Amino acid sequence: xxxxxxxxxxxxxxxxxxxxxxxxxxxxxxxxxxxxxxxxxxxxxxxxxxxxxxxxxxxxxxxxxxxxxxxxxxxxxxxxxxxxxxxxxxxxxxxxxxxxxxxxxxxxxxxxxxxxxxxxxxxxxxxxxxxxxxxxxxxxxxxxxxxxxxxxxxxxxxxxxxxxxxxxxxxxxxxxxxxxxxxxxxxxxxxxxxxxxxxxxxxxxxxxxxxxxxxxxxxxxxxxxxxxxxxxxxxxxxxxxxxxxxxxxxxxxxxxxxxxxxxxxxxxxxxxxxxxxxxxxxxxxxxxxxxxxxxxxxxxxxxxxxxxxxxxxxxxxxxxxx
Ligand code: NDP
Numbered sequence: 001x002x003x004x005x006x007x008x009x010x011x012x013x014x015x016x017x018x019x020x021x022x023x024x025x026x027x028x029x030x031x032x033x034x035x036x037x038x039x040x041x042x043x044x045x046x047x048x049x050x051x052x053x054x055x056x057x058x059x060x061x062x063x064x065x066x067x068x069x070x071x072x073x074x075x076x077x078x079x080x081x082x083x084x085x086x087x088x089x090x091x092x093x094x095x096x097x098x099x100x101x102x103x104x105x106x107x108x109x110x111x112x113x114x115x116x117x118x119x120x121x122x123x124x125x126x127x128x129x130x131x132x133x134x135x136x137x138x139x140x141x142x143x144x145x146x147x148x149x150x151x152x153x154x155x156x157x158x159x160x161x162x163x164x165x166x167x168x169x170x171x172x173x174x175x176x177x178x179x180x181x182x183x184x185x186x187x188x189x190x191x192x193x194x195x196x197x198x199x200x201x202x203x204x205x206x207x208x209x210x211x212x213x214x215x216x217x218x219x220x221x222x223x224x225x226x227x228x229x230x231x232x233x234x235x236x237x238x239x240x241x242x243x244x245x246x247x248x249x250x251x252x253x254x255x256x257x258x259x260x261x262x263x264x265x266x267x268x269x270x271x272x273x274x275x276x277x278x279x280x281x282x283x284x285x286x287x288x289x290x291x292x293x294x295x296x297x298x299x300x301x302x303x304x305x306x307x308x309x310x311x312x313x314x315x316x317x318x319x320x321x322x
Pocket of ligand 1: 077078079098099101102105153154155156157158159177178179180181182209210211212213215216237238239263264287288289290
């Protein structure tokens with residue numbers, strides 16, 4: 001059997017694949033994304049595909065792969081880059097990497113929240129550029145978590161791990177929204193299930209940790225931001241397309257909300273002349289939620305084992321239910 005790997009991955013994952021003796025491997029051995037033409041050519045006739053979140057695995061790729069393709073393994077928990085209906089129709093199995101990246105992503109979400117609400121990048125810049133002239137009572141003030149209300153959009157694995165980490169900061173109340181109430185997830189935080197509009201109106205901090213689906217695409221839009229408090233802080237570590245970025249820009253420029261922290265944007269990378277990058281009250285990171293050495297290594301091994309199990313027609317360690 002033959003498998004195609006679309007990117008350079010941690011060596012532990014590649015070793016797991018090559019040492020298994022299950023398939024021969026062809027790889028796009030680069031940190032940079034594979035050009036579309038190389039992807040279409042590389043996948044042809046392969047039985048397995050190991051991809052990353054920036055590869056759009058759509059009908060064209062599946063057609064190029066042909067009928068040999070039986071397993072797709074993505075090095076991510078998000079699956080919005082996969083044409084799931086088309087994949088299901090063809091009887092292809094999908095492996096993904098939930099759980100093992102939850103802690104790292106939640107940790108980064110909290111780091112981004114604190115960096116944003118306490119204006120850390122702006123403060124660091126002031127130290128460097130001479131803006132720090134003396135201690136000033138009214139200078140570089142931000143917003144703290146103690147006594148606050150935190151609204152979580154999507155109380156899934158990462159949403160719960162974020163709540164768990166924020167609770168000791170003295171958060172007074174957690175709100176959450178989703179497709180249905182999840183009392184079993186909410187009980188630890190006494191989190192209240194509310195409609196999206198109420199979450200926007202009552203939260204001091206909004207943290208987006210939902211998956212990107214047709215239902216969540218663009219939900220953080222003009223109407224949503226217009227309901228938020230002027231003192232509120234918006235954090236997104238899910239996917240860029242959950243947010244209407246033009247509406248977010250207007251909300252930040254007009255003072256409708258206090259600040260935003262984004263680990264994910266549309267597109268990625270965000271062009272360096274993008275208007276959001278000109279704002280002091282917007283902190284943007286380059287999609288590093290799961291980027292610890294240990295997490296990326298574990299993700300690569302899990303993705304390799306998912307692929308191998310799929311090729312051997314065995315049960316996968318983490319299979320997506322289609
Ligand atoms: P889970 O499946 O555990 O959680 C997803 C959550 O999204 C669920 O709670 C689900 O709630 C919620 N959701 C679905 N539809 C809606 C909706 N219409 N409104 C509000 N919430 C909704 O996934 P994880 O927590 O493991 O991961 C979540 C996402 O985080 C991933 O899909 C990925 O996009 C992103 N991610 C980003 C990373 C980064 O580097 N920044 C790293 C890892 C993940 P319900 O069940 O009620 O529908």
